[in-house]
Amino acid sequence: MQGVLIPAELRTRLRELRFTARHPAFGLGWGQHPGRSRGAGLEFEQYRAYEPGDEPRRVDWKLYARSDRFFVREAARDSPLSVWVLLDASASMSQADAARPAYSKFAAAKLLAACLAEIATLQGDSCGVASLSSAGIAVVPSGSGPRHRDRVWLALERLSAQGAWPDSAQLAPLWERLSPETVVVILSDGFDAALPVFATGLAAARRQVYSLGLISCEERDFPFEGGYVFVDPETGAECRSDAQSTRTEFLARFQAARAQLARQFARSGIRHVDHCLDEAPDVPLRQLLARA
């Protein structure tokens, strides 16, 4: 569990973070979020006319005294929220910095996923995890409670990044699990052009989508010198290049691509935050889950 284990101080800081439902949830059971279902609760919602079969204790007797009619008092029931964490498990996520070779983007994504599961568990919501790769889609079904959180952590520990981003046929079964009003957090580097398409599709279908873009420091700074043969981990394609002479151009293109991605997400109402591997893991979470 060492890779995913959340450091103690980070776990403490996670207590301040909360998922909030943007729309009233429609989930079953009890939760902490405004729900769409009516019933017994604290928050008054409406009166409706008495129908046979209603419990007499739910009749508002004071109103009956004033109006001489039976009204039943209804409250909005607080609903639980369902959180799904989608991990990009394509090979490009295995990129790590030379300064910290063990902490790849995928390791960071696993840590963030563990944090999200912890937050969901703390506020009593259910949480599911799926790792998406063309090599296969691994899913931990949605569930709640500390034991489920531990299950999620254990599953995260076994994940590894390989292959490419899955095509839409592979992703189709996932749609069935992500019901509307679900909070979906996508942890990815966003290099694959199919990812924003998938994310905007989810957002358009009334899923509450957050995107967390993971960038390694070397991708951000391009600190290389001399000639290199750059190898794409997903396709194996090679590119012989001199780092100094290509730095400016690379940085310009990379930043343009990030800005394009951010615009694309913003248009679809997806909150997107970029996270560099040298930052503390709770910083992007704080930005992502900040109340609007």
Add this chain to the structure above:
Amino acid sequence: MIQFLAPAGIAAAAALVVPVVVHLVRRSDRRELRFAAMRYLRARPHPRARLHLVRPLLLALRVGLLVGLAALLALPVWRSRAAAAPPWVVVAPGIDALAARAAVHAPLAEWHRLVTGFPVLPDGRDAAALAIDAQLAAAPVPIHSLLRQLDRDLLPTVALSIVVPENLANLDAERLQIAHAATWLPLPGFSPVPPSPGAGADAPLAIAVRYDAAGASELPVVRALGAAWAADGRSITWSIAAADVPLPATATWVFWLGDAAPQTLQTLQARARTGGLVVVAPTVGEAVLSGPDRPILRAQTMGLGRLFEFTAPLRADALPDVLAADFPRRLWTALTAPRRIPASAPARSVAPLATTREAWAPAESLEPPLALVLALLFLLERLVATGTGAGPRLRAGKGA
């Protein structure tokens, strides 16, 4: 001035090619790097038209290291020109200290006695020192050897004056050559000579005499010689017998009278080689005893011993000299004279020859300091090579 004792070691500097080539080869161009954001990169290889040295500082360190190693192999020494030094006067044994000082005018010179250790020559104020010096002056020394040692050890700028007796002894076979500016000053006198190791007068002697038919006629002369030597007080044991009687092992001298067959001569020569002295009647070798008109006895060194041959049979009719009154004594002297090696000569005839040698002071080896410098260079090279440069070279700070 730096000199190299083994200049061929410089050839090791040819190894410089290795680091230069290593730094010219663009290993970096073949470094593979997995880079997920490669899709934003464009191929832009290094320009290959001109030579490009990778990491020039490291190259300079490595070149310096190799040059230093090559210099180390060439055995570097530091030599400086010798400083001026006062002249020396060395006085050989056989010359009295005060006589030498009186004869040679050299007020600034250092005076030394030419014996082992080169002690200072007393100037007459200290009687005890004079007495010790007189003892030294009476002992024989190997003059040539001592002068060669002096020539090697003294600073090259020292002028030498060598005071020697006119009659030098104890010389060796090599003509003396001196690189210093040397003055050869023979003064009247004699070199002390070691006592000759000749046989003592009273040493008992065993002489075996063998004769054949022809030699029997020489027996009276041999007997007369024996009588004459006995009258001189020599104690001699004689063993006189015919040729076929074997020689006693104790016989120091052998007289063979008569014709010596080649086989017999071989036996006698073998005996002479083991240290004996053999006298045969006729005929080769250097004349060591001559009569008024012709040589009588020839001698030949043979191994440890000697072989003498008379030029004529020992008979009064063939060799009238045997009748002379002093013949036995002269013959004894000739037979017992020690073998002489020409070791003495008039001093003027053996003046040292001058050779040239550059006036360098003794060389100091530069290897220890150079080795230290090389060790430091190596340490620095390792630091530079394995420091920030290991693996992909990262720019300091956050680039762009």
